[in-house]
Amino acid sequence: MGPTPNPPPPNRRRRATITDVARAAGVAASTVSRAFSNPNRVNAHTREHVLGVAAELGYSPNPTARALESGRSNTFALLVPDITNPYFAGVINGAEQAATAAGRTLVLGNTRESASTEEQLVRRLGPAVDGFVLAASRLPDDELRRVAGLNAVALVNRATRDVSCVVADYDSGSRQIVDHLASLGHRSILVLGGPPESWSGARRWAGLQAAAAQHDMQVRRFGPYPPTLGGGPAAADAAVAARATAVVCHNDMLAIGVLRRLAERGVDVPGEVSVVGFDDMFGADLCSPSLTTLAERTADAGARAIEMLGRQVYEGVAEPVQLVLPTHLVVRASTDRAAVRP
Amino acid sequence: MGPTPNPPPPNRRRRATITDVARAAGVAASTVSRAFSNPNRVNAHTREHVLGVAAELGYSPNPTARALESGRSNTFALLVPDITNPYFAGVINGAEQAATAAGRTLVLGNTRESASTEEQLVRRLGPAVDGFVLAASRLPDDELRRVAGLNAVALVNRATRDVSCVVADYDSGSRQIVDHLASLGHRSILVLGGPPESWSGARRWAGLQAAAAQHDMQVRRFGPYPPTLGGGPAAADAAVAARATAVVCHNDMLAIGVLRRLAERGVDVPGEVSVVGFDDMFGADLCSPSLTTLAERTADAGARAIEMLGRQVYEGVAEPVQLVLPTHLVVRASTDRAAVRP
DNA sequence: ATGAAAGCGCTAACAG
DNA sequence: CTGTTAGCGCTTTCAT
Numbered sequence: 001m002g003p004t005p006n007p008p009p010p011n012r013r014r015r016a017t018i019t020d021v022a023r024a025a026g027v028a029a030s031t032v033s034r035a036f037s038n039p040n041r042v043n044a045h046t047r048e049h050v051l052g053v054a055a056e057l058g059y060s061p062n063p064t065a066r067a068l069e070s071g072r073s074n075t076f077a078l079l080v081p082d083i084t085n086p087y088f089a090g091v092i093n094g095a096e097q098a099a100t101a102a103g104r105t106l107v108l109g110n111t112r113e114s115a116s117t118e119e120q121l122v123r124r125l126g127p128a129v130d131g132f133v134l135a136a137s138r139l140p141d142d143e144l145r146r147v148a149g150l151n152a153v154a155l156v157n158r159a160t161r162d163v164s165c166v167v168a169d170y171d172s173g174s175r176q177i178v179d180h181l182a183s184l185g186h187r188s189i190l191v192l193g194g195p196p197e198s199w200s201g202a203r204r205w206a207g208l209q210a211a212a213a214q215h216d217m218q219v220r221r222f223g224p225y226p227p228t229l230g231g232g233p234a235a236a237d238a239a240v241a242a243r244a245t246a247v248v249c250h251n252d253m254l255a256i257g258v259l260r261r262l263a264e265r266g267v268d269v270p271g272e273v274s275v276v277g278f279d280d281m282f283g284a285d286l287c288s289p290s291l292t293t294l295a296e297r298t299a300d301a302g303a304r305a306i307e308m309l310g311r312q313v314y315e316g317v318a319e320p321v322q323l324v325l326p327t328h329l330v331v332r333a334s335t336d337r338a339a340v341r342p
Numbered sequence: 343m344g345p346t347p348n349p350p351p352p353n354r355r356r357r358a359t360i361t362d363v364a365r366a367a368g369v370a371a372s373t374v375s376r377a378f379s380n381p382n383r384v385n386a387h388t389r390e391h392v393l394g395v396a397a398e399l400g401y402s403p404n405p406t407a408r409a410l411e412s413g414r415s416n417t418f419a420l421l422v423p424d425i426t427n428p429y430f431a432g433v434i435n436g437a438e439q440a441a442t443a444a445g446r447t448l449v450l451g452n453t454r455e456s457a458s459t460e461e462q463l464v465r466r467l468g469p470a471v472d473g474f475v476l477a478a479s480r481l482p483d484d485e486l487r488r489v490a491g492l493n494a495v496a497l498v499n500r501a502t503r504d505v506s507c508v509v510a511d512y513d514s515g516s517r518q519i520v521d522h523l524a525s526l527g528h529r530s531i532l533v534l535g536g537p538p539e540s541w542s543g544a545r546r547w548a549g550l551q552a553a554a555a556q557h558d559m560q561v562r563r564f565g566p567y568p569p570t571l572g573g574g575p576a577a578a579d580a581a582v583a584a585r586a587t588a589v590v591c592h593n594d595m596l597a598i599g600v601l602r603r604l605a606e607r608g609v610d611v612p613g614e615v616s617v618v619g620f621d622d623m624f625g626a627d628l629c630s631p632s633l634t635t636l637a638e639r640t641a642d643a644g645a646r647a648i649e650m651l652g653r654q655v656y657e658g659v660a661e662p663v664q665l666v667l668p669t670h671l672v673v674r675a676s677t678d679r680a681a682v683r684p
Numbered sequence: 685a686t687g688a689a690a691g692c693g694c695t696a697a698c699a700g
Numbered sequence: 701c702t703g704t705t706a707g708c709g710c711t712t713t714c715a716t
Contacts, residue, residue, distance in 0.1 A: 013491055015469060017709055028687045033711055043685055063470040064415060065709035067406045068692050075449075084435045086428060086624060093426045096452045105467065107417075108450040110438045125447065127357060128405040149355055150400075256628060282428060286598060288630040359693055370703045375695055385701060407693035410708050 016057040025053040036061055063105075067128075075105040076309055077125045078133045078302070079118055083110040086282040087251070090298025091135050091156060091305075098303035102310055104130075115139055126151050131309035133302065134158065136200065152312040154305040158199045159322065164312065166304045166323040168296040170200065173327035174207025175214075177248060177276055177294060180329055182215045185338040186246040186274065192235040192258065193223030194250030201250055204278060208248060225254055232257020240265065245273060245338045252277035252284045252293055259287055259334065270336035280330050289333035297325045358399040367395040378403055405447075409470075417447040418651055419467045420475045420644070421460055425452040428624040429593070432640025433477050433498060433647075440645035444652055446472075457481055468493050473651035475644065476500065478542065494654040496647040500541045501664065506654065508646045508665040510638040512542065515669035516549025517556075519590060519618055519636060522671055524557045527680040528588040528616065534577040534600065535565030536592030543592055546620060550590060567596055574599020582607065587615060587680045594619035594626045594635055601629055601676065612678035622672050631675035639667045 022029040027050060034042045035050040042050075054060075067073040078095045080088040092108065099106040107129060111118035115138040122132060122139075131152030137144060141160040147153055148163045155165035181189060191208055194201045205221060212219040222238050225231035227250050236258040239247045249255035255277030262269050269275055269289055277284060280295035304323055311317040364371040369392060376384045377392040384392075396402075409415040420437045422430040434450065441448040449471060453460035457480040464474060464481075473494030479486060483502040489495055490505045497507035523531060533550055536543045547563060554561040564580050567573035569592050578600040581589045591597035597619030604611050611617055611631055619626060622637035646665055653659040 015492065018711095019709075029709085030688080030711075031686060033709095034686085037711075041685080046685080060465065060469060062709055064406055064409045065692090066711075068410050068694090068709080069711050071692075073406060083438055084431050084624075086431070089426050089428070089431060092450070093452070096425055096450060100452070100463075105449055105470070106451075107447055108434070108438060109448075110435070110442070121442075123402060127402060128447070150357065282426075283625045283628050286625045287628040360695095361693075371693090372695075372704080373702060375693095376702085379695075383701080388701085404693055407708090408695075410693080410710090411695050413708075 015062070016054075016059040018059070018061070021050065021054045021057055021059050024057060025050045072130055072313070073105075073128055074103065075107055075129045076131050076133060076306060077107040077109055077121075077129045078135065079109040079111050079121055079137070080135045081111050081113045081118075081138060083108070085253070087253075087279045087298060088135060089282070090296075091133075091302035094299030094302030094304075095133055095306050096302075097299070098306035102306070104306075104310075106306075111138065113138065115143075119143065122147050122151075130313045133305040133309065135302075135305075136198075138197065152309050154308040154312075156301050156305050162320050164308045164320045164322070166301050166308070166325060167203075168200070168301070169324050169327050170203040170207045171210070173278075173294045173296075173329070174204055175211040176327070176329040178208060178211035178215060178217065180292070180331065180335065181246045181248075181274065181276070182217060184246075184274065184336060186217070187338070188218035188220075188245065190239055190242055190244035190247045191219060191221040191223075192225055192239065192247055192249045192254060193221050194225065194227040194231075194254065196224050198227075198250070200278075204250070223250070225250065227251050228253050229257040229260070232259075233261045236261035236265070236267075239273065240267060246276070246335075247273060248276045248278075250278065252279045252281045252291060255291055255293065255334075256283065256287050259289070259291070270334055272339050274335040274338070276335060284330075285332060292332045292335040293330055294327050295330050296327050301325055357404070358396075358401040360401070360403070363392065363396045363399055363401050366399060367392045414472055414655070415447075415470055416445065417449055417471045418473050418475060418648060419449040419451055419463075419471045420477065421451040421453050421463055421479070422477045423453050423455045423460075423480060425450070427595070429621045429640065430477060431624070432638075433475075433644035436641030436644030436646075437475055437648050438644075439641070440648035444648070446648075446652075448648075453480065455480065457485075461485065464489050464493075472655045475647040475651065477644075477647075478540075480539065494651050496650040496654075498643050498647050504662050506650045506662045506664070508643050508650070508667060509545075510542070510643070511666050511669050512545040512549045513552070514549075515620075515636045515638075515671070516546060517553040518669070518671040520550060520553035520557060520559065522634070522673065522677065523588045523590075523616065523618070524559060526588075526616065526678060528559070529680070530560035530562075530587065532581055532584055532586035532589045533561060533563040533565075534567055534581065534589055534591045534596060535563050536567065536569040536573075536596065538566050540569075540592070542620075546592070565592070567592065569593045570595050571599040571602070574601075575603045578603035578607070578609075581615065582609060588618070588677075589615060590618045590620075592620065594621045594623045594633060597633055597635065597676075598625065598629050601631070601633070611676055614681050616677040616680070618677060626672075627674060634674045634677040635672055636669050637672050638669050643667055 021032045035047045109121040135156040137158045159165045225235045231254045277293035280293045284291040363374045377389045451463040477498040501507045567577045573596045619635035622635045626633040
């Protein structure tokens, strides 16, 4: 992987440096520097002059050089398990927006659901960024704390001691789902679970159990199933075999896969079975029947996480904070009154 | 936007530098440097020793400092008009994968469909990155060339003289659509157009016209409509009023909006009207009826664009190249034989 | 208010 | 093969 000896430099204009501007303006480099980063510590007149010359030369400060000096790159990295999952698109969107608004740059990394890829990215990017947003991190707790010792870290939908995080309110969310199903007359719930290591999956399951207990409803969990469309057939078949009347799926992806399989098998949704998902991702109201699902504020989560990093890094806030974001149930066409079973 | 005076540094471990390693290993800094970036130019024995010490100290080279010296950040920026659009998720995915595979970092920017935001991002990021992938750029041609004078640039689904690009084969794609409709007995096509400034929209329209002419079919274009779900109602209503039997929509988003509106109005798809989209985005086979649409290799496009940048920047390839990626029609349930009109 | 000089972490000459 | 030196572009004391 050795770089080519010395590739002929592409025919591209050299960028003006602070020295070029200084020379052209007849001042010292430090004055140019001040004119840009400390405008009121330089005479108004010379400042105008310097800025004018800089504009003519098309000069703009080199962020890399600034970063080297200050030890701050004004850059955050956002690592997600699956860049193509519409669920994370919300997080990415919010984070990008917040970062840009704060004048910071966002680096995007895809961990492909792999802890080792995630770790590798953290190691490689670490020295170049001011902090990490780790969404649905696959890293073990102690590794997470180790990373947080070297870089600022804000977790999204993951929580561990001593590390800041923003998480969705799954307690409330699960209760909303169960309340909804109960109000439709359902007496038992089948949960079609996702990956065992999933933190949010565990929280969702715990919440559903607690809420069901309050209603004296029966809950069972099948799985794990892959949290993808492809997980649908196995999950749906299991649900049919179990004669479930209400199934709650690990996420919308799985739920849509389940809907498809049920349609193939001629099972009427919501007539015979009600189906609920988690995430309210793009597509949840495109499928048919449209999906009842728990909506999270994904863009908010991304934005809040970036803001947390900002406070940690640039304002020296050391205390880890936990932020719980509200969730709400979006009722669509996939849930209805429980069928009367023979 | 002045930075806080001097925030108390968070309680975070200082990263080991090359000097720390050099001292601990009892060698010069340059030897450590070589051990990392030019391993075979240092004695195997000392190399092992240095690497060992480095590992103990948790040292890894600071990319920022490297970038300052080399003038290369090993970083590319990808700018997309709408980060939440599943269509661009494919491009992002491919670009991220290619960048990571090449050991480079990807910075993500969202231009929010605005040329000025795009320009601002280019200016701000320019000095810190080795090149830009501009997907569906909103920038005018001359601005694009100006940017390409300062940074390496690879366009995705946009073309202009002197700038490298990768574009989908809309000539073939449009022909595939028209052939398909013709083979189903349709004699005329209504195109529901997107934003007038859209380069791909123009190419699609041109291709459809050419292909229709070959079949002696009639084509008309209505619009512009917003390329979103929200554009659906107006577009669908216009199509109904025009008694169209086959409509081709600017993109899948609009097409799905159209499908919805037609369903609301009780118009049978594909019985009365056939509907075709462009993009084959996530969701195109979730809607009902599922959508016949032209698939592009979006991930490929992103990856190829990154590779182009690599060749430009690190291999000094100056000639702009144009890459045309194949497209293929995915026939689903929204198209069928033309209805016999009274 | 401005200039001179040192240095951020690293690499690239150039010696030895 | 390895150490010394200079410098990437910028900010930051420290003088003036």
